[in-house]
Amino acid sequence: MKDLAYVDDSKDNLDSVSLVLESCFNVETFQNPLSFLNVLVQKQFNAILLDVHMPLLDGFGVFERIVNEPNYNGCPIFLLSSDETDSNRLKSFEFGAVDFIGRSMMPEELIARVESKIIYFEKNSPALELGGLKLDLNNVRSYYNNIDIRLTLIEFKILFHLLKTFPEIISKESLVRKVWSNNSTLDSTIYTHIYNLNSKFKNWKYEIVIERSKGIKLLEKI
Amino acid sequence: MKLKLIYIDDSSSNIESLKLILEDEFNVVGAGDQSAFPSLLKDHSPHAILLDFHMPVMNGFEVYEKIVIDKNYNGCPVLFISGDIQDDNRLKAIKLGGMDFFSRSLPPQEVKFRLLSRIRLHLQSAAVLTFDNLCLDKNTFAVTIGTDLIDLTLIELRVLSFILRSQPGPISKGQLVKAIWGESSVQNLGKLSVHVSHMNTKLAAWKHEIRMRDDLVLVSKI
Structure with missing residues (x-):
């Protein structure tokens, strides 16, 4: 089940809305926005629901602090209110809320709206991962155990296609076509890139191996 | 840079008024009926598609079914707009996948913000x-x-x-x-x-x- 954070100063609202949400999500409730912000420093959620009207810090204020929190994963944030006036809804969208939930909304619609945005969000940070290595496809970045590893674009593309084909082998011709968009790259060029890649990921438990006449693949080190 | 929106509505005055509302952020490509779709999808790569739900020949869902199987459809969000919205239709639209159902009574600004919010999610995840x-x-x-x-x-x-x-x-x-x-x-x-x-x-x-x-x-x- 997906983890959901729900912040609302009213205990009654917390109870009634979570009752609806709990049929589909793992809900963590917070009556105090500040204690939620403290948790956010070390925990990530799949979606966050914020009540708009809260005495200590209103939903918009919490929203601003969330997006400035380095540990925030970019998950969808919903604003929730019984004040369903145009101005309140508009302000929510202007702030960047992914949706506005009125308290008059039917439970089924509430769940459908939250679910559909979570699904989008998950497609939203496209990444490939294997044994501690991670390729962030939106930002064209590579990490090993969360440490940024600098690659050239060619190296990034080689790794990308090897991870996509893993655990299968990819033929040299097909790799060359995908990475260089030509058929004339020298073997020695390919082997140099592969050698460089292997040295950049020395501690990774996989290495790139070349099988003569068959192709190239990732193999777990013994 | 403006985003591209395809908008199908049998009322040309609806199309004109939406064009005015969205002109700062969108290039609106309008058409009066769904038969224009195959060529519209081929010539434009839209960032969102907005469909009038009640149209003479087919309703919005039927048009939607046609769009998603079109070979030129790029996966962008498809949204519906209608003067009267029944709860079950709205729910169905949302369940069809991250879309939304706008009421014509929404303030114009909100239509714009909701469109932008859906597109923002889509641009993050689009391949x-x-x-x-x-x-x-x-x-x-x-x-x-x-x-x-x-x-x-x-x-x-x-x-x-x-x-x-x-x-x-x-x-x-x-x-x-x-x-x-x-x-x-x-x-x-x-x-x-x-x-x-x-x-x-x-x-x-x-x-x-x-x-x-x-x-x-x-x-x-x-």
């Missing part, structure tokens, strides 16, 4: 980003203008990907620099201008150009 004749394919990390392949470095690709995913903008320089190098410093701001000027040279055949003005990064038509 292929198309803006007029330029196309960035996250499956191959290839950038093409028309049929020509453009050779970009990894940093340039990162900058372009971030800029395209943030349209219609505006983007602050600081935000972009932070996304590329992790921190915003004077030195990195300088590097950004150099990269952008190289990119504009390489992307000369694109109908747009990346401009830096004051603290902002904008994409504007040449």
Whole structure:
């Protein structure tokens, strides 16, 4: 089940809305926005629901602090209110809320709206991962155990296609076509890139191996 | 840079009024009936499609079914607009996948914000980003203008990907620099201008150009 954070100063609202949400999500409730912000420093959620009207810090204020929190994963944030006036809804969208939930909304619609945005969000940070290595496809970045590893674009593309084909082998011709968009790259060029890649990921438990006449693949080190 | 919206409505006055509401952020391509779809999808790569739900020949869901099987459909969000909304239709629209159902009684600003919010989610997750004749394919990390392949470095690709995913903008320089190098410093701001000027040279055949003005990064038509 997906983890959901729900912040609302009213205990009654917390109870009634979570009752609806709990049929589909793992809900963590917070009556105090500040204690939620403290948790956010070390925990990530799949979606966050914020009540708009809260005495200590209103939903918009919490929203601003969330997006400035380095540990925030970019998950969808919903604003929730019984004040369903145009101005309140508009302000929510202007702030960047992914949706506005009125308290008059039917439970089924509430769940459908939250679910559909979570699904989008998950497609939203496209990444490939294997044994501690991670390729962030939106930002064209590579990490090993969360440490940024600098690659050239060619190296990034080689790794990308090897991870996509893993655990299968990819033929040299097909790799060359995908990475260089030509058929004339020298073997020695390919082997140099592969050698460089292997040295950049020395501690990774996989290495790139070349099988003569068959192709190239990732193999777990013994 | 403006986003592209295909809007099908049998009332041309509805199309004209939406064009006015959205003119700052969108190029609205309007058509009076769904028969125009195959050619519209072929000629335009829209960032969203808006359908009048009640149309004479087919209703919105039936048109939707036709769109998603069209070979030129790019996966962008499809949304419905209607004067009267029944709860079950709205629910069905949302369940069909991250879409929304707008009531004509919504304030115009809210229609705009909701559209932008859906598109923002979509641009993050889309495998292929198309803006007029330029196309960035996250499956191959290839950038093409028309049929020509453009050779970009990894940093340039990162900058372009971030800029395209943030349209219609505006983007602050600081935000972009932070996304590329992790921190915003004077030195990195300088590097950004150099990269952008190289990119504009390489992307000369694109109908747009990346401009830096004051603290902002904008994409504007040449």
